[in-house]
Amino acid sequence: MESPYLDCIALFGVGGAHPGGLQLTKKILTKEKIRETTAILDVGCGTGQTSAYIAKQYGCNVTALDCDKIMLEKAKQRFESLRLPIDVRKGSAESLPFDDGSFDIVLSESVTAFTDVSRTVPEFRRVLKKDGVMLAIEAVIEKSVSEEELAPFLHFYGMSGLLTEHEWLNLFQKANFKNINVERYKVQIDEQDVDNAADFSLSEDIGSESYEALEKHFHYSMFYKDILGYRVFRCSC
Template sequence: MNYTYLDCLALFGVGGAHPGGLQLTKKLLSREKINEQTIVLDVGCGTGQTSAYMAEKYNCKIIGLDNNEMMLEKARKRFQSKNHPIETRLGRVESLPFGEESFDLVLSESVAAFTDVSKTLPEFRRVLKADGVLLAIEMVLEEQLPEEELFPITEFYGVPLILTEPQWRSFFQKAGFQEINIEKFHLTAHEPDLDNTTDFSLSEQLDEELYNILDQHEQFSKRYQNVLSFRVFRCCV
């Protein structure tokens, strides 16, 4: 069977697969005004690690959306085990199943990059309230690569293209965001703790091919560590 990188994440049930993991997520959320009245959309919620944290920390209303039923099932089990009343929805971010101005905060942790951003970012804008905030942690290309070198990367990860920081800004502007703040974080090694430990929700049967995909991901990460990076985008309507 030909598994994709995203299939691999789902079968291993990887939580916090985005750069910086839960540690960076906590830092970013701590800057926002989140309380019991805040309504949050966690797009590409995966196994629900971030949603569960927000429920425990802020007691806010959260909807977790993902296009992978396996991921959502693992998220539901997490929420049920912790008794969190978090709603889950199956859907695609290019066509969000929500009305206009439904959310105070939209969180995208390494999600938009895997989609058609020309459709996804306007959808984020559409479902945000007038004073809403989009927080996105997304892959960026630090320097241009020859097409023959870039193609294996986009093919492996299943992304349409990898955007540079200026290209991301342009897409956010075209989507209607007025205030766009971009931060570059330098991740450093820390002593092992719960925030840095990879979170897994393993499926019962794991094909050897999946381990090969993880190995390929590690090889790409090391080889292109100065070329493939990420940014934190904070965008307001």
């Protein structure tokens, strides 16, 4: 599905394009047992800010996958400049190019909601090892909104719909995940947090439509702030 928003963040090369940014990523990962032998898949890695952090911090096996060529080029540049041995793959979360039971952790930071969730969630489960864990930061809809009201939002983000927390939980259960935990995340803006800030890797040709898309994203973030919420889901196999 086309997404003016995803096209725009690829051109701006936004790293850490998920609610909570790198700070939330660090907090989530601290709770996991990650060793050098741990295999982690960063699905929808974008420009690879999270993958690079994991590889540096834990020295474990990181695979970074995205379906977008521009995002992947920028991720590769990042990993090469930091000399990080990260396996970069082009592919779709809906049909992952990995064998069953390949990973200990699958991490999806603001990715799954952009995909066909009925295909993606079972794929996460399939590529996880026995005792593997899926970690996902995802948007949820907190209040019911009419289809007409939501249509321009969905079109802009390239989503077919938005799920409630309950609907996400049902999906995880249906995919045979066990011990499903959910935590509410409230967006906080900490301008002092330079270490965990989003970073940018700009493409050469960024047209005016991309600046307009960025503005639209900020507008929607404000306009839908009481309707949209965020959750961190942790599901084990």
